Amino acid sequence: MSKRIAGPEIERLIQLLAKVPGLGPRSARRAALHLIKKKEQLFVPLTAAMGEAVEKVRVCSTCGNVDTSDPCTICTDPRREDSTLIVVEDVADLWALERAAAMNVRYHVLGGTLSPLDGIGPDDLNLKALTARVASGSVSEVILAVNATVEGQTTAHYITDQLSSFDVKVTRLAHGVPVGGELDYLDEGTLTAALKSRTAF
Amino acid sequence: MSKRIAGPEIERLIQLLAKVPGLGPRSARRAALHLIKKKEQLFVPLTAAMGEAVEKVRVCSTCGNVDTSDPCTICTDPRREDSTLIVVEDVADLWALERAAAMNVRYHVLGGTLSPLDGIGPDDLNLKALTARVASGSVSEVILAVNATVEGQTTAHYITDQLSSFDVKVTRLAHGVPVGGELDYLDEGTLTAALKSRTAF
Numbered sequence: 001m002s003k004r005i006a007g008p009e010i011e012r013l014i015q016l017l018a019k020v021p022g023l024g025p026r027s028a029r030r031a032a033l034h035l036i037k038k039k040e041q042l043f044v045p046l047t048a049a050m051g052e053a054v055e056k057v058r059v060c061s062t063c064g065n066v067d068t069s070d071p072c073t074i075c076t077d078p079r080r081e082d083s084t085l086i087v088v089e090d091v092a093d094l095w096a097l098e099r100a101a102a103m104n105v106r107y108h109v110l111g112g113t114l115s116p117l118d119g120i121g122p123d124d125l126n127l128k129a130l131t132a133r134v135a136s137g138s139v140s141e142v143i144l145a146v147n148a149t150v151e152g153q154t155t156a157h158y159i160t161d162q163l164s165s166f167d168v169k170v171t172r173l174a175h176g177v178p179v180g181g182e183l184d185y186l187d188e189g190t191l192t193a194a195l196k197s198r199t200a201f
Numbered sequence: 202m203s204k205r206i207a208g209p210e211i212e213r214l215i216q217l218l219a220k221v222p223g224l225g226p227r228s229a230r231r232a233a234l235h236l237i238k239k240k241e242q243l244f245v246p247l248t249a250a251m252g253e254a255v256e257k258v259r260v261c262s263t264c265g266n267v268d269t270s271d272p273c274t275i276c277t278d279p280r281r282e283d284s285t286l287i288v289v290e291d292v293a294d295l296w297a298l299e300r301a302a303a304m305n306v307r308y309h310v311l312g313g314t315l316s317p318l319d320g321i322g323p324d325d326l327n328l329k330a331l332t333a334r335v336a337s338g339s340v341s342e343v344i345l346a347v348n349a350t351v352e353g354q355t356t357a358h359y360i361t362d363q364l365s366s367f368d369v370k371v372t373r374l375a376h377g378v379p380v381g382g383e384l385d386y387l388d389e390g391t392l393t394a395a396l397k398s399r400t401a402f
Contacts, residue, residue, distance in 0.1 A: 004278075005299045007269030013254045016247040020224075021235045027223035033293050034222045035251075036258050036267050046217040047255050050236075050248040053214045057237050066237050068208030077205075092234055098206045 064109030064126040066091050074107060081105045083140045087159065089113055089147060097145060113151035114158055134166050141169040265310030265327040267292050275308060282306045284341045288360065290314055290348060298346060314352035315359055335367050342370045
């Protein structure tokens, strides 16, 4: 907006809302106006919830997850199996796997992938804590749920190397056709992998 | 999420973020994670900006606009013409017209439209203040920039009636082909209006 049409507090609110993923400059204006209109129902509680979260949020010193307690909710959950550890790049991946709810196990968040070009080496990732958790002896399987990218696979190889001296099974996610996917739209790499790993019908 | 995977503060933050227009349950999770990761750059300043806005925001007693001061920034701007008043349904419409920056005038926000079916009558809208502003004598033209809906047009007729005793010109926005629009995709009502109001080339 070239001319000032509202107080600096509202303009600043719109500017910052526009930086939230999913919102742009136009939807940030719409969001700000909605918040102002629904002041008691949404604006006040959301502001309070943000204030509380920003105050309490921390990184779990055990697994690298973000939560409001340390150790986090997953690490302290007594109903999860200690024997299996799923290694993910990012907290978003942890949340995605939890939504699938396929396994009731524990996680380890790396906080990124090895990427020499970006100057990200082993010391920049949450790797020492992973080795320590495996060394503690209760883990029998480490599932590498890293992305199927070059950096993800490099990181997977590095971790496999690091864990080779321990008596632990290292596995990775299966490659194949996504459930509900159409072959026509899949890339050749995925189709080749799916053919190679074909299973009995 | 069926299982608790994070503290209640984070889950509540996600729930409330999902109510912001432009965000849904999935993008609210992504937004929350982004906020947590960019704590110092975005989460802390956005929380502060929201706290300040929620504290200071108020409705302008002159025109019905929302701002952090009363009278609002537009009503107190000395460089705007007092003689023209643009009547809009909603603050979002005021912002849209300001972005177009076609006129440097003042506004009057109704806060809705007449809608007997929803129980919204003249007393529920910011109409008395409009009559008072026109009666004060400095206004020579009232532009009715209400939506081209049945309710909008009903409201426009009502306002024209109310202002008929004053020496003030009442106009409305032109109907026609949107700039950049293709005739093929336009409804018949718009095309008929555009033909009727054709101008010399």
